[in-house]
Amino acid sequence: MTTSAAIQASLRGDNALPLRPVDQVMDLERLGAIHQxxxxxxxxxxxxxxxxxxxxxxxRFELDPQGYGTVVYEITTPNKCYSFVLFSDYLSPDERNDRVIATKWDLTMALVDGQVDDLYLEKLRQNVPKQEAGRVDARVFVLSRANRSARNFDYVVDQLACGKQPDVAQIARVGYLYRTTAVYGSGKLGMADWEKVSTRHPDFNRPFAAEMFVCLMLRNFSLLQAEHIAQHRTPETYHPMLPEIKRFFGIGNSTGLGMAPYLINHPLLINQWVEMRELALARVRVLGNINKRITQQFPELLERCAIHTEQTVTEDAWQTANNLQVLKDLEAIREHTANGIGSWDALLRWSEENCSLQGQEMLVSVMLELYPELVDELEDYHTAEEFLDLDPVMPLQQLKQVIEQRYQWALVLDFSADGAKDTFWYRSEEKMEPRLGDAREEDGKEKQMALGVGYAVRKCYDQLCQYISEHPQHSTARFMVAQPKLRGIVRRIQSMNRCIYGDIQANLLDRDILPMHLLRAKLAFFGVGKFDPRSKLWVRNTMFQGAPLLEDIGHTFNDDWFMPLAPAQQGEL
Structure with missing residues (x-):
């Protein structure tokens, strides 16, 4: 029995509720509606x-009065020592570019195994600022870069230099001083691969833990740098930022299509992420005792979610409409539970009939927030061995049955319909970044990435049925000899049959596909908030807003930064 199966089995009992069905959970639009x-x-x-x-x-803190120079942090954990190395360089306005084609940035940084001496620091200085154009060794396991917020950084420095605090209303509009433009890990550019990181660095053995840590360090450095510049500019009037305002700053991020294929290419890992969330929800539905504390905290969290949503600024009409609908959903939930919650299971079912998908999933996040004792231990089970295994002895009749049961969603899709295969995914030659092509207008479909899982299953099923009609007793091995090009999709079908979730149930080749749902889903698992789509292909968002500061480590921690709210503006000092 796998670990996740053992956890799931522990939930089973005479009164246990089932997990939400796969066709509900893995619907693309629902995945695009989940929250942190x-x-x-x-x-x-x-x-x-x-x-x-x-x-x-x-x-090592070697910044000049303008904030340019080198900073090295040492991170000591119960297991090891690491170094976070950061280079701050002048970037002229005509060189500033947040796109992946940029070659210079305000900040570049690396997370490194062990302490950094002068010789190794110089090696990093020669390569880290170059990013893709440089090369690092396996001591490095995350590489990143970031640019200043044109709307916030200089403004915050000016306010602090004059002895004033930044206006909270302005921060709410742009909740960061820097935004990342890329965070690289998992063996790129000579870095340590995931196997090495996960086995040798237990502090970062959860998916994307090291990448998230770099973003957290960037967020804290951005605050330190702003104060450093302001203090040197006018030391006689400077005043540091209030801690509550500091915590309201996050780190900005712009995410495009580069993130989308990950959800398709790592189905076993995505299954694990989704399953842990659904197991947590099942635990709350079954074991979540509604006592006095819960009765008081639940409406408070609903109110927090509403204010957080109101404070989310977006220029996108689609996202604005979604946010307004979430506010209506939260109010409906509040009214429905005004005289008592009843049971979590009944409330969740009510929401599925009366709320939008984003409203339903906001309720799920609130339910999880109320029960750390039922939820938090599941954080240790987000990893999975990503190996799609072929079972050559499986009878073809069984393989056919697996497709009909697990991939019914793909079999009902009409790929002959107008627009059903008009979109193709490919990698650009210049930056090897994913792009979308229109088969009606562009060449290159022959170089498309294998993201059309539904269409591949459909083709496999059709050829399998034809083969079975002639060889009903054959095994998968014989079918593979006859159809070797189908080996990849058959391996996926057989492997995913051992999972509960994993495959996103959507035709990613459709003309009207919304990649935004893929981006939103992965970012929500990261913990991102305040989504601001700039098109259907990329989205701005905010990371670590409301999180503790480095100086908070060692003090009482209530883990209470879910859906962070703007602090009350205090009078100037």
Missing amino acids: SRLSFMRTLVRRIMRERWQIEPV
Whole structure:
């Protein structure tokens, strides 16, 4: 029995409720409607840091009065020592570019195994600022870069230099001083691969933990740098930022199509992420005792979610409409539970009939937030061995049955319909970044990425049925000899049959596909908030807003930064 199966089995009992069905959970639009939760990777990382009291100190701080130079932090955990190395360079306005084609940035940084001496620091200085054009060794396991917010950074420095605090209303519009434009890991550019990181660095052995940590460090450095520049500009009037305002700053991020294929190419891992969230929800539905504390905290969290949504600024009409609908859903939930919650199962079922998908999934996040004792331990089970295994001895009749049961969603799709195969995914030659092509207008479909899982299943099923009609007693091995090009999709079908979730149930080749749902789903698992789509292909968002500061480590930690709210503006000092 796998670990997740053992956990799921522990939920079973005479009164146990089933997990939500796969066709409901893995619907693309629902995945694109989920929100951050206690199990999001940023939350689990911060809990670990605060619980284990990591020591994070700058051991080299060489910034000039304008904030340019080199900073090295040492991170001491219960297991190891790491270094976070950051280079701050002048970037002229005509060189500033947030796109992946940029070659210079305000900040570049690396997370490194062990301490950094002068010789190794110089090696990093020669390569880290070059990013893709440079090369690093396996001591490095995350590489990143970031640019200043044109709307916020200089404004915040000016306010602090004059002895004033930044206007909270302005921060709410743009909740960060820097935004990342890329965070690389998993063996790219000579770095340590995931197998090495997960086995040798237990502090970062959860998916994307190291990448999230780099973003957290960037967020804290951005605050330190702004104060450093302001203090040197006018030391006689400077005043540091208030801690509550500092915590309201996050780190900005722009995410495009580069993230989308991950959800398709890592189905076993995605299954694990989704299953842990659904197991947590099942636990709350079965075991969530509604006592006085819950009765008081539930409406408070609904109100927090509403205010957080109101404070989310977006220029996108689609996202604005979604946010307005979520506010209506939250009010409906509040009214429905005004005289008592009843049971979580009944409330969840009511929401499915009366709320939008985003409203339903907001309720799920609130339910998880109420029960750390039922949810938090599941954070240790977000990893999975990503090996799609072929079962050559499986009878073809059984393989056919697996497709009919698990991939019914693909079999009912009409791929002969107008527009059903008009979109193709490919990688650009210049940057090897995913792009979308229109088969009606563009060449290159022959170089498309294998993301059309539904269409591949359909083709496999049709050829399998034809083969079975002639050879009904043959095994999968014989079918593979006859149809070797189908080996990849057959391997996926057989492997995913051992999972509960995993495959996103959508035709990604359809003319009207919305990649935004894919981006939103992955970002929600990360713990991102305040989505601001700039098109259907990329989205701005905010990371770590409301999270503790480095100086909070070692102090009382309530893990209470779910859906963070703008602090009340205090009078100037």
